[in-house]
Structure formats: C-alpha cells, structure tokens
Amino acid sequence: MLLGGRVVGTKDATAIACRDGRIVFVGTDSGARRFVTSRTRLFPLAGATIVPGLTDAHGHMLGLGEALVRVDLVGTSSYAEVIERTSTRAASTPQQNWVLGRGWDQNDWSEKAFPTHAALSERTPDHPVFLRRVDGHAGLANAAALLLAGVTHDTKDPDGGRILRDPATGEPTGVFVDNAMDLVERVIPEPTHDEKAALLRRAMQECVENGLTEVHDAGVDLDTIACYRELAARGEMPLRVYAMIAGGGTSFATDPATDSHGANPTLDAFLARGPEVGAADGLLTIRAVKLYADGALGSRGAALLEAYSDEPGNVGLLVTDPAELHAVTVRCLKAGLQVCVHAIGDRGNRVVLDAFEQALAEVPAASRGARLRIEHAQVLAPDDLPRLARLGVVASMQPTHATSDMPWAEARLGHERARGAYAWRSLLQSGAQLAFGSDFPVESVSPLFGLYAAITRQDETGKPAGGWFADQNLTPAEALAGFTSGAAFAAFEEADGGTIALGKRADLTALSADPLTANPRELRTARVIATVVRGRVVFGSPSPPQN
Numbered sequence: 001m002l003l004g005g006r007v008v009g010t011k012d013a014t015a016i017a018c019r020d021g022r023i024v025f026v027g028t029d030s031g032a033r034r035f036v037t038s039r040t041r042l043f044p045l046a047g048a049t050i051v052p053g054l055t056d057a058h059g060h061m062l063g064l065g066e067a068l069v070r071v072d073l074v075g076t077s078s079y080a081e082v083i084e085r086t087s088t089r090a091a092s093t094p095q096q097n098w099v100l101g102r103g104w105d106q107n108d109w110s111e112k113a114f115p116t117h118a119a120l121s122e123r124t125p126d127h128p129v130f131l132r133r134v135d136g137h138a139g140l141a142n143a144a145a146l147l148l149a150g151v152t153h154d155t156k157d158p159d160g161g162r163i164l165r166d167p168a169t170g171e172p173t174g175v176f177v178d179n180a181m182d183l184v185e186r187v188i189p190e191p192t193h194d195e196k197a198a199l200l201r202r203a204m205q206e207c208v209e210n211g212l213t214e215v216h217d218a219g220v221d222l223d224t225i226a227c228y229r230e231l232a233a234r235g236e237m238p239l240r241v242y243a244m245i246a247g248g249g250t251s252f253a254t255d256p257a258t259d260s261h262g263a264n265p266t267l268d269a270f271l272a273r274g275p276e277v278g279a280a281d282g283l284l285t286i287r288a289v290k291l292y293a294d295g296a297l298g299s300r301g302a303a304l305l306e307a308y309s310d311e312p313g314n315v316g317l318l319v320t321d322p323a324e325l326h327a328v329t330v331r332c333l334k335a336g337l338q339v340c341v342h343a344i345g346d347r348g349n350r351v352v353l354d355a356f357e358q359a360l361a362e363v364p365a366a367s368r369g370a371r372l373r374i375e376h377a378q379v380l381a382p383d384d385l386p387r388l389a390r391l392g393v394v395a396s397m398q399p400t401h402a403t404s405d406m407p408w409a410e411a412r413l414g415h416e417r418a419r420g421a422y423a424w425r426s427l428l429q430s431g432a433q434l435a436f437g438s439d440f441p442v443e444s445v446s447p448l449f450g451l452y453a454a455i456t457r458q459d460e461t462g463k464p465a466g467g468w469f470a471d472q473n474l475t476p477a478e479a480l481a482g483f484t485s486g487a488a489f490a491a492f493e494e495a496d497g498g499t500i501a502l503g504k505r506a507d508l509t510a511l512s513a514d515p516l517t518a519n520p521r522e523l524r525t526a527r528v529i530a531t532v533v534r535g536r537v538v539f540g541s542p543s544p545p546q547n
C-alpha cells in the first residue's frame, strides 16, 4: 500500500491499495487504511508522485547487461587511465577470459591521436582485450586479441572497415574501424546460458532502479526466453517483459543475429504455436517479431528516398528484402503474432508501410487490430506520415534519439527532411498511436530522460532554446502517455495496464517530481522513489515512519 503520495492527475488522491497484484483502491490515506490486513506492507511516500508503471517500449535487455559489465571507460582523461582501468579488471578476471570495455574517446586526451596497443598489451599479457570507442564505431584490441583474431600485417581491410596500421612497419596498431571490428568481435565467445541469465538479471535490476515496470525487449531468441522463464521461476524477474522474437537479417550487435535466409528456430517455434501471453506468472509475453528494414542515420545506413545531404550519391541501404518483410508479416498475421520493424530512413519507412499495407489486405481477418509497429519511425516522407494512422500502425519511438542525434541529423538530412524527423507531434496529430522507449543500451535506461527529451527536444543544458524543431514538442501529459498508456497499447495491454484504475495491474512508479507539473529540467534530476510491479515493491526503501 502506497500512502502519503500524490496520484498523478488527481486532485486529492494520496494512496493506492493493491491486492493480488491489482489496484483495489485509489484515494485518501484514511480511505486506503480500510484495506490494511495483517499482511499489508505500508510504503509511506512522503509526497512523491505516483504515476502508472513506466514502460520502455524498445530496449535490449541482454545488450544492457553486457554494457553494464564492460569496463566503463567513459570520461577517461588519458590512455594511461584506460590502461589502468582495464588492467585492474583483468586482474580480477580468470586468465584467457576476454576483458571488454567501452567508452574511450581520444578527443578527451591531451594526446589526441588514436592509441596503439603496445602499452595496453604490456599490462594485459594474459587476457584478450577489446575496448570500443565511445561511439561504438572503432575498437582497440591488445596483442592477445589480435592473435586470437588472426589479424596480422597481411590481413586486408574488409569492405566498409579499416585496420589502422603503423605507417613505418604496416603492422596493425590494434585499432579497428567500423566493419573491421567484426574481425575481432567474431572471436569473442557468446555468453553461456547461465551468463546470459546473470546479464539479464543485472539489466532488469537496472531497469527497476530507473522506475521501469515493463520493457519491450526488441529481439530475443529461444535461449533468452528460457532464461526469462528460469529467472521468473526463481523469483528473480522483477518486472514484466514483452518480448519481440529476433525475426531476421540484422547486423546489429545488440540483437541476437539470425540469418534471414536460413533457419530461425525461435520464429519457427512461435509461428507454429502462436503467441504466449502472460507466461511466467504474467511476467513474460511473447507475441511479437522484430525485423529490420534499414540501418541507422549516424553511420548513413538508414535508407533514404534521396541521397544524404552530407554524402551525395549515398541513399543508405535496406538490410532486408522488401519481399521478405511482406512474406514474414503475412505469416505472422496468420499466426496471431505482431510484427515490429526497425525503420529509420524515409525509404526504410515507406518500404515497411508498403509491406504492411499489402499484408493487411491479404489477411483481412487478422488485420483488424493487428497493431503492426514501426520501431524508431525516425524519418518519414510527408506523404507517408498519415499512413501509420490509416493502417493502424504504432509508431514506437525513442525521444532521446532525437536529442542525441540533433547535433548532426540536419546535416545528414537537410532542413526540409529534418522537419519530418522524430516527428512525434505530427504523428500524434495524424491519429497514430505512439509508444515511447529508449533503445537502451544505445541511450540511457532512464525514462525520465525520455520524458524530458519528448517535452523539450533540448539537450541536458537546455539547448537549443525552445527546442529542436520545437513544433514537435509534446505536452507533459502526451509524453507520459508514450511511456505508459501508449506503450501498453503497443503491447495489447491497455485493458490491464498503462493507467491507474481500479482492477488494473498494480504496476506503479513513484517519482520525486510530478512529470505533469514540474519544470521539465527537474525531470532530469528527479529520483525514482519506488517501483511497484504486481503490487510488490521491487525497488525503493520506505522512508522512515514519521512521528
């Protein structure tokens, strides 16, 4: 039972009582106390604001777990510091095991050239090491890693990648750029089943600490699903997961890779057996399939209708054959599965809308309420924008992508196209359903950062003034809906969750600031006071009793 708080959007409700995982009372503290039994746990909120449980409609749980256990090199001020942090980790890692890190940026060092591996290799002789640059587009390997990867003087640069070399000797320096990173990454072993479970557990803990009660996990395979079931059975699954099966061709490291032209046992299994809703005591639902249409904007891989404004001739690339998008969508519709397609560029989005439109026409029985989704929906041609509402397609968007990308997105797209980018206000006005997430670990897990970005379209310092393409700013209520009722709709869960109402799931988040009335700047520093899933406090410690 939550007491002494403020229920968002109400005039005087301060308390919520829960029973058997459901909300049984919303009102005053004295009213709630009538529901107290000997088993009731009281949680005094000291004025915190209770909102419907926050949901991230697009994250990568395993990727987050991996990111959390990597050596954190963000903010290192010299190569020496990178070596120090890495060798410290190596000292506590069994010999021959990989040490992985991320976050270095030589622009922050006094010596701004790319590092070379010698100094690192000297301090880490017994462990292969691979350290990704802050943007993920370059990585530094040590000697042991070069040996395992079989990279030598004679190794050629792969397409779309570069092996940096000593100009005098031609020997690899240890730095691999873009596709060349695959040369090293393909020899890094996949986590075992038990390691995966541990990574998921760690990631889920991070999620509830950030106030999330549910995550739509954008790309899982059978092994990950098995991990979730085991964790739930052991009582180690603190929040709900709405899983999207990794359904096809992807070159994205955060998604379990599946060969789009080969067998996909996870997809095949669920095409045969259909969706599984509310498994693992209601914590796990598997009814969606994740596909990729194109790449990303930052690396100019998003498929555009016209060339990139800052790279004439390059229109990006489609990573899945449009015919396959259509074929898989038809099969999924027939099996009762939802299809969620990653599409960033305006061409990528058009191809998906075309595939969806055709598939919906072919399977009319399943098409009503299919709630097909476009993940990201970042750049839409003006003609395509109204098609989402018309086809009942959910726009699953990530507000923090806009504020992370805004320093360079207009250079990629030019002013006109940028007006149709991250256009959540236009989509909302067109009648489309919005669901919000973060795409963690690409962006921060915190939904508070997402709310701030959706409302302001500003960076953490409040720039640009008024917001980037400020006509797309949302109201606080619209932004909150994206992370609550909108995300619930995208998962067919609106009858059960997404808002605070009697009989609904007791999934709640208590925050130190009221997202509807606080200055948006306050949201970035607001704290999560409690995270409640199925009526149980999964994060937060009650404030001491007042007397």
Ligand SMILES: [Zn+2]
Pocket (backbone or CB within 6 Å): 058, 059, 060, 218, 439
């Ligand atoms: Zn993603």
